[in-house]
Every structure is written in structure tokens, then in C-alpha cells.
Amino acid sequence: MQAKAHYLQLRPHDALPDLTHLAPFMAIVVIDDDSDEMWRWDVARWLVASGCRSMLAWGKECESWHDAVEDAALEAFDYDDIPPEQIVTVSQHADEDLDEVFWFARHRASHPALRLNTAVILHVAMRGRPDELLAQLAEA
Template sequence: MVVVDADVHETMMWDVSRWLIASGCLYALAWGKDCDQWREAIDDAAQEAVNYEEVPEAQRVFVTAHEDEELEEVFWFARHRAIHPAHELNTTLILHIADAPRREELEAAYHDA
């Protein structure tokens, strides 16, 4: 999950997106500032990683943007509805991009979802 509370330079967005894909991300949910641009960047990074060729289902990366939803709803979706057809999603990373940390608050909200 990419939770964006700060403005991000496009270059950083692309670097982070490539890092997520290289790290094995299979399902990314973007929420917050410019979440649709984040969705596009992560999706493009996933396509770039396979040289823009047809992707086998096991390697497919699902990316969603949640522009008009409350963060708690996105956390609930991540915990209860996000699925991958070829892999069990059992690890969640909350990548919070912000000027001030909110780790405890975000982790509590995720676990309460």
C-alpha cells in the first residue's frame, strides 16, 4: 500500500515504483495525493520489468488507485478483498510518504480494518 501525504517529484515516484516491482510486489493499492499517477507509475514499472511483453498470470501485478475512498476503506479492502489469482498475499507493506511520520496510527488503522 502506498499512502501518499506529501508532494512527490515524478522521478522519485518512478524510482519507488520500480523498487516496489523489483522487490516482488504483486498487488499495490495507492491512496492519497496523486494516487492515480502512482497507479500508472507502478503499472508502467511492472510492464517495464517484463519488457512490455505478455505477462503470465503468476507474474501479473494488480494496481489500484483509491482517490475517492477513506483510508480505512482501503485498509479494509487490502485485508479482506485484495487477492492474486496465482499467489497468496500474506505480507503487507504500508509505504507512507509524508513530511511527518504516522506509523503507529497507520498500523493501528490497518489492523482495525
């Protein structure tokens, strides 16, 4: 599993900070609140451009988040061949408990060409839960 875990809360329509210093990283997107499609696509493109190379989505509309990041990764290479180290693996976990998603992230999720030593919990929520979610990931 990743040696370092970070937490970032985003409220829908928040500005998107620079994460390139964490690249390459795994993003565990925990969606507690609704967001509109345009912002979701902006976040997906930002994740890919920032160096996210594996994304796990859980929570509200996680299927839409999965599709947005998958498409953003393809779009970044004009829907052409993607170099192995630039591939973004994506999964959605609509039917699982968050504990199971964190366990999968720590023990099973992998990238075909890179070792991802950093995980970012991207929490889409009006109310943050950094201590709770970081502890939950650490205990998975």
C-alpha cells in the same frame, strides 16, 4: 488478509531500502506529501523489483502512483507476456477514505496466482505515523 504487516516511511527522495525478504507482498501506498515524477517512477520500479505483487494507492496524486507502478510492471517484462506469479495488480482509491482502503486490502484485494501473506504500508510523508496506520489497518 495478510498475516504480517510492516510500515515503511519514505520522505520524497529518500534512498530505497531492500524489501526482497518480504516478497511477495502487497503494498498499500499512503501518499501524504508531494513527490516529483522521477522519484515516483524510481519507487514504482523499486516496488516491482522488490516483489510487490499488489499495490493500492491512496492520497496525493494516487492516480499517478497507480500509473507508475502499472507501467513499471509492464516495463519489467519489456511489455510482453507476464507470468501469472509476476503480475502486479494495481488500484487507486482517490475517492475513498483510508479506512475503506485498509478494509479492501484486508478483505477483498487478491492476486490471481499468489497468496500474499505480507502487507507493507509505504507511507510517503515527511512525518511518520507508524502506530496509527498499523492500528488502522489491523482494525479494518
